[in-house]
Amino acid sequence: MNANYEFTVAERFLRYATIDTQSDPYSQTVPSTEKQKDLSRVLVEELRSIGIADAALDEKGYVYATIPATTDKTVPVICFCSHVDTSSDCPGYNVKPIVHRNYDGKNIVLPDDPNQIIRPPDHPYLKTKKGEDIITASGTTLLGADDKAGVAIIMDLTNYLVQHPEIKHGVIKILFTPDEEIGRGVDHVDLARLGADFGYTLDGGPRGGYTGETFSANGVTVTFLGNSIHPGYAKNKLVNAIKIAAAFIDLLPRDSFSPETTEEREGFVHPVHMDGTAEKATVSFIIRDFDTKRLKLHETRLEEFAKQAVGKFSGSSYTFESSEQYRNMKEIVDQYPEIETCAKIAMERSGVVFQKYSARGGTDGSRLSFMGVPFPDIFTGEMAFHGKHEYVSIQDMQKSVETLVNLVQVWEERSGEQRTGG
Numbered sequence: 001m002n003a004n005y006e007f008t009v010a011e012r013f014l015r016y017a018t019i020d021t022q023s024d025p026y027s028q029t030v031p032s033t034e035k036q037k038d039l040s041r042v043l044v045e046e047l048r049s050i051g052i053a054d055a056a057l058d059e060k061g062y063v064y065a066t067i068p069a070t071t072d073k074t075v076p077v078i079c080f081c082s083h084v085d086t087s088s089d090c091p092g093y094n095v096k097p098i099v100h101r102n103y104d105g106k107n108i109v110l111p112d113d114p115n116q117i118i119r120p121p122d123h124p125y126l127k128t129k130k131g132e133d134i135i136t137a138s139g140t141t142l143l144g145a146d147d148k149a150g151v152a153i154i155m156d157l158t159n160y161l162v163q164h165p166e167i168k169h170g171v172i173k174i175l176f177t178p179d180e181e182i183g184r185g186v187d188h189v190d191l192a193r194l195g196a197d198f199g200y201t202l203d204g205g206p207r208g209g210y211t212g213e214t215f216s217a218n219g220v221t222v223t224f225l226g227n228s229i230h231p232g233y234a235k236n237k238l239v240n241a242i243k244i245a246a247a248f249i250d251l252l253p254r255d256s257f258s259p260e261t262t263e264e265r266e267g268f269v270h271p272v273h274m275d276g277t278a279e280k281a282t283v284s285f286i287i288r289d290f291d292t293k294r295l296k297l298h299e300t301r302l303e304e305f306a307k308q309a310v311g312k313f314s315g316s317s318y319t320f321e322s323s324e325q326y327r328n329m330k331e332i333v334d335q336y337p338e339i340e341t342c343a344k345i346a347m348e349r350s351g352v353v354f355q356k357y358s359a360r361g362g363t364d365g366s367r368l369s370f371m372g373v374p375f376p377d378i379f380t381g382e383m384a385f386h387g388k389h390e391y392v393s394i395q396d397m398q399k400s401v402e403t404l405v406n407l408v409q410v411w412e413e414r415s416g417e418q419r420t421g422g
Contacts, residue, residue, distance in 0.1 A: 001160070001350075001402045008159055009401055010394045013135070013152035014097050016042070017144045022092040023085035023182045030188060031061035031085070031178035039084045039151075043176055046155060051162045052174075060188040061178035066171060067161055075170025075415040078408065079196035079373065080157065081364055082150030082203060083180030086142060087386040096138040099394070105130035110139030110388065118389045125206055125383055126391065133394040145392035146385035150202030151176060153380055153397055157404045169408035170415065173199075177364055183219075183325055185364040191371060198339055199375040200407075201365040206355065207396045209379035210343050213330035213358040214366045215267070216292040220285040220299060222248065222306050223319045228279035238278065239315045245274060245281035248309035257301075265290050265358065269298050290328055290358065326362045332369040333376050342414065343378060346407035352399055378403065 019039045024032040031037070040057045047055035047065050055065040063084075069075065086092045100108060105127065108118040116139040120127045126134075137143040154174055161167060173196045177185040180203075204211055226241035249271060255261055262268045267289025274283045287298050303320050310316045333339060344354045365375030381396025 001405050002164065005160060007156060007398045007401060009152045009156040009397045010099075010133075010135070012155050013145070013148055013392070013397065014099070016148040016151055017095050017097045020093045020095070021085050021144070022088050023179045024088060025182040032182060032184065033085075036061055036085050036178045040176060040178070043084075043151065043155065047158065047174070050159050052158060058190070062189060063174070063176035064190075064193055065158075065174040067158060067169075067174070069169065069171045070165055071168040071170060071412050073170070073412060073415045075412050076197040077171045077173060077195055078411055079173035079175055079194060079199035079375075080154045080404065081175040081177065081199055081201045081368070081375070082154055083147045083177045083185050083364060084151060085178050085181050086144045086146065086148070087181045089386045090142040090388060091140060092142055092144065095141045095144055097135050097143060098138055100134040100136065103129055103132055103134045108134070108136060108391075110136060113139035113388070116388050118384075118391060123384060123389070123391075129393050132396075134391050135394065136391045137388060139388060142385070142387060143390035143392065145380070145382035145390055147180065147203045147380070147382065149380040149382045149392050149397055153202050153400045153404065156401045160401065160405055161408070167405070167409060168412045170412055172408060175199075180364050186367045186371065189368070191373065194373070196373050198336065199365065199368060199373050200343070201363045201375055201377045202380050202400065203363050203382075204357070204377045204379040205381070205383055207379055207381060207393075207399055208347055208352045208355040209357050209377075210340065210347075210354060211357045211359045211363075211377040212333045212340055213290065214326070214328055214362045215288040215290060215360060216295055216328045217325040217362055218287040218295050218299065219323050219325050220287055220302065221282055221321045222285070222302070223280065223282045223321075224248065224276070224310070225280055225317045225319075226278055226313070227315055228277065239313050240278045241281040241316070242276050242278060244309055244313050244316050244318075245276055245283050247312055248283065248306055249274070251305040251308055267291070267294055267298060269302055286325070288360070292327055292331075326366040327370055329366045329369040329374075329376065333374045336374050338414070339374055339376060342407060342410045343376070345410045346403050349406040349410075350399060350402045352403060
């Protein structure tokens with residue numbers, strides 16, 4: 001990469017972070033919030049100003065763009081993808097990003113709420129960032145580095161490649177998606193329009209990170225049915241569905257089976273929403289495990305708790321509904337080892353130590369892999385996402401841009417070598 005290049009990734013990220021793009025899990029529209037398109041329209045305008053003529057936003061909130069090939073070789077079409085939405089778990093309006101230059105390794109007190117303190121003992125990765133430039137929010141909102149850091153990285157990559165046509169690469173596709181945070185990020189993606197053979201999401205954490213494995217995921221809704229009677233005349237008649245649901249929740253183990261008690265390769269069952277009346281109450285869960293077969297075991301155990309709860313209330317009943325959300329990308333990505341090989345070579349050329357991770361979550365790439373385009377994830381530097389202590393290193397984002405510049409060249413250089421997988 002040209003040593004004299006002035007990265008634009010930080011400047012872009014600081015602008016993108018101020019645009020409210022939170023998605024809404026309870027909305028039935030596509031995208032779930034119209035405001036996500038506010039950023040998408042900016043991206044289309046910037047892509048066109050860079051020189052990407054076909055950049056376009058469709059009615060469902062997807063941005064598609066193509067960086068034309070600069071080689072005569074036949075090279076697999078590679079896509080880079082990030083999502084524009086931010087999580088609804090934390091306030092995301094009026095984000096005020098702050099750059100902490102030459103970070104001194106000490107606590108970072110966020111000025112708009114001094115009670116919000118990012119402490120290095122609580123964030124081991126932050127300890128390694130002394131001397132770098134750290135971006136945080138101001139203390140009352142999330143930052144949005146998940147995944148606007150990825151968006152800014154892809155935009156800076158595009159800017160660099162257009163400025164340096166001497167770099168040899170194949171056709172590169174760009175995809176920006178809405179609604180990833182609520183599990184709908186690729187519901188309406190047009191794969192024919194995308195036209196990619198392989199891809200990489202830019203939605204990962206520490207520098208050097210490569211994620212080729214994610215959780216497999218299901219969603220479960222348990223509905224409890226009671227019997228609603230006027231409370232003044234309810235003796236021996238009322239069966240309160242809210243109390244049944246509460247008894248059900250109380251049966252969940254406190255020392256296992258949950259996100260707060262598991263780590264590494266352990267799966268979990270997690271209640272995420274509950275509502276109801278005396279007549280009917282529902283509890284929604286996410287079910288996660290690296291081993292897809294274990295999802296059914298977790299659901300069976302959960303349903304046993306539902307049966308026990310109903311057994312405590314005569315005249316009550318329940319329904320148990322399960323739906324697939326996404327699957328462990330490893331099942332697909334491992335069939336194409338050149339995807340990882342190229343990423344590893346690119347990181348090594350960028351002076352980055354390659355680190356392979358298994359993500360206790362999922363990305364757009366999880367579903368895209370099973371839709372026919374293998375799609376692992378590459379680091380952006382985003383950390384502590386979905387909360388007020390979210391941060392990202394400018395130097396991490398720059399290294400990600402450099403990695404992608406090298407990555408497209410590695411694919412071009414290796415074109416013609418025998419590909420594996422099926």
